Amino acid sequence: MASRKIIKFSKYFSAAVVLSAVLIVAGIVSVIVRGVNFGLDFKPGLIEEIKIADNVLDVSYGGSATVKLEVNSDDVQVVVSGIGADNKTVVIPYAEVSDVSSLASRLSAVEGVTASVVRNVPLSENALFVSSVVSSSLGTTPLKVFTQGNAGAVSADEVRNALRTFDDVDVKAVGTDADRSFQVRMGASGETGGKALQSATTDALYNAFGADKVVVVKSDFIGAQFSRSLISGSVVLVLATLVLIFIYATIRFKWDFALASVIAIIHDALIMISFISWSQMEFSTTTLAAILTIIGYSINATVVILDRVRSDIRVVEADSFVDVLNSALSATLGRSVITTVTTLFAVLALFFFTTGTIHDFALSLTVGLISGCYSSIFIAGAFISFTRRNFRFAKPAKMPVDISHVAKFEPQS
Incomplete structure (x- = not known):
């Protein structure tokens, strides 16, 4: 070999x-x-989840109590509290209302609450949600309620283009067309605070898609x-x-x-x-x-x-x-x-x-x-x-030889 x-x-x-x-x-x-x-x-910045959606309902309140509107996955709740107010929580399950118009009627039945239908859609096919950057407390300025609608056709490239004036922007589409949202990650300089960056981002999206189309599902700012x-x-x-x-x-x-x-x-x-x-x-x-x-x-x-x-x-x-x-x-x-x-x-x-x-x-x-x-x-x-430059290999030990059985040689005289 x-x-x-x-x-x-x-x-x-x-x-x-x-x-x-x-x-x-x-x-x-x-x-x-x-x-x-x-x-x-590894940089300070803003992380937001946004949806491009359709505004279907505007809800406002004109009374003296504190009223909050909570939009959940299974129902809509109106929480009434405050000094001198009749503290209560009105729960409206989606199973009891067929569309946005029916929901508006139930909301308007609460004293001081006005619910205006912007677009009537069936609730069995469309989930409702509100923007996380807007207070859930109702006042004279209407709180907008959204549904995905047909706005899911918006692509990540369109959202990225809307934010092209910002540095270090990453946009990823999450979900299907029926429930699409976008994860927006944006770096912040040392001088830019979280509130300022969030406001500038929201304004840019409003300008591109309209204030009645943009919903901030959640928003977090990572500090330095x-x-x-x-x-x-x-x-x-x-x-x-x-x-x-x-x-x-x-x-x-x-x-x-x-x-x-x-x-x-x-x-x-x-x-x-x-x-x-x-x-x-x-x-x-x-x-x-x-x-x-x-x-x-x-x-x-x-x-x-x-x-x-x-x-x-x-x-x-x-x-x-x-x-x-x-x-x-x-x-x-x-x-x-x-x-x-x-x-x-x-x-x-x-x-x-x-x-x-x-x-x-x-x-x-x-x-x-x-x-x-x-x-x-x-x-x-x-x-x-x-x-191991001075490494030495171990030499095999010499085996002792037994010579006791060997006859001794004696010279003859």
Whole structure:
């Protein structure tokens, strides 16, 4: 049988370390000078869920009591309270009213309440809702009640176009045409407060679709402190992952093998962050997921190589540890390359046939996969080669020979 060809990977360890050092230092400089393009997940900003709907009912109140209108999934409730008022709650189940006109009649039966039908639609087919940014307390200004109606035909591109004057806007359509809503995420600068940004967003949507068409289902503002906590939490998550991997590798191998695997993982993470900074790709939770995915992939590739090195130490006849390392790397090269290439097929399909965050996710994975294959061979290999440069193979002990049964030779006189 022909012997396997041994590739002298060790000849390229120094060049690989220098190349990686240059790339990582350049990435650190880029992060300092250009920064990281943090996405809305890691920036202060506004998160709203909106609906483009039809106004079907206007409800007002002209009395002295405090009256609130609560629109629920199963009924409409009128809550009357206040000093001198007859405190009560009027519940109108949808099952008892067939359409908006019937509901208006029941509401108008409450003293001081006026319900005006804007558009009569059957309630069995249309859910009612009100805007969350408008007080539910009734007054002389009518409270608008909406239904989805035919407004579900509005697309996410139309909503995005309405908000084109704002920076860092992300719009996603949620649900079907019959119950479509839009999740709007918008970054805020240091000078812009939540109320001001919310008001400006609502005005822009009003101008595009009309005040009687826009419903804010819910609205939240993420402050700078919360966004900073997300960043610090992500860093802690990555560091905790590295510590757990080091503990696992130390238990399975020696400390230098474990440290080599962690160094290879840190190398891959830094290369990915450097690329993200160079390209100014948006750093979102999806990008963080890509980094964690590569950490798992890289440790798997490195452990396979380290396991082969440990095995070859016992069976390969060699003059130095570097020879054993070259033998192990040569034996696992095919596996490392084939695994990386086959994984890249799926990742590149995502890269070429998707858009948005999934496209960025695939691009990050592509860089990480290539870096992971490279680091498991050259970076981890270079570190182990350095720490075991004075490694000596244990020589087999000489077995004692029993000579008691051998006859003694006595010279004859």
